[in-house]
Amino acid sequence: MATWEEFAAAVPQLAERGRQRIEAHELILLGTIKADGSPRISPVEPDFVDGELMMGMMWQSTKALDLLRDPRCVVHSVVTDRRGTEGEFKIIGEARAIVDVDLPERYCQVFEHRMGFEPEGDFHLFAIDIHRVWWFKYDEEQRLEERWTAPAGEPDVK
Numbered sequence: 001m002a003t004w005e006e007f008a009a010a011v012p013q014l015a016e017r018g019r020q021r022i023e024a025h026e027l028i029l030l031g032t033i034k035a036d037g038s039p040r041i042s043p044v045e046p047d048f049v050d051g052e053l054m055m056g057m058m059w060q061s062t063k064a065l066d067l068l069r070d071p072r073c074v075v076h077s078v079v080t081d082r083r084g085t086e087g088e089f090k091i092i093g094e095a096r097a098i099v100d101v102d103l104p105e106r107y108c109q110v111f112e113h114r115m116g117f118e119p120e121g122d123f124h125l126f127a128i129d130i131h132r133v134w135w136f137k138y139d140e141e142q143r144l145e146e147r148w149t150a151p152a153g154e155p156d157v158k
Contacts, residue, residue, distance in 0.1 A: 001094065001129040002150035005051025011148050017135055021077035021089040022046055022053070026114065030055065031074035032066035040066060046075070047110045052127040053091075054098070054107055056119055064124040067095040075128055087137035095126040103127075 008015035022028055030044045042063040044055045053075070057064040067073060071094040079088055098104060104125050112118045136145040 001131055003051055003127070003129065004048065004053040007130050007133065007148065007150065008051075010150075011133075014133065014135060014146050014148055017087065017146075018077075018089040018091075018133065019048065021087055021135075022075075023048075024086070025078040025080070027078050028055075029076040029078065030063060031076065032063050033070045033072060034062075034066055035069060047107060047114065049103065049107050049110045052103070053130075054103075054125060054127050055095075056107060056111065057124045057126070059122040059124060061124070064126075067126055068097060068124075071095045071097075073128070084136070084138040087135060090134045091128060091130055092132040092134075093128045093130045096129050098125040098127055 002010070004015070008019075026045055027043050028046050030042050032040045032042070034040050040063065044057065044063070046053055046055050048054070073093060073095050075091040075093070077087075077089040080086065098107075107125055108118050130150055132150070133148045134145070135147075136143060138144075
């Protein structure tokens, strides 16, 4: 597994493409596993904080409870073009609950900078530990694709 910072150090161009896709809409789709084993997909607002891809969630929300029970997840960039011309970015990983005192404070600062107000009340905070990354995009003549698996650090470019 790798943090976002470790992933970005290993494959900076791929990480930059991914960050652009994630930040383009300030929203990602998060796939989790429900208690009965079925999948759940939820929109989540991500932020990059101190080398981590982080997500704050309402206290005791179903998606947060999913991750506390089973941290396996998929993070997927929002797709708004059926032709795939803007690119698609996907992370397979695990959500790590943040209990450190400093990171939630830093997250709140980043959130306030992006949103113009601080998060209110209790919330869950997770960082994504990355197992695999996949990016693809269609241009006019071909499909471009790149994959990365931690800890190898070498992208598989096609």
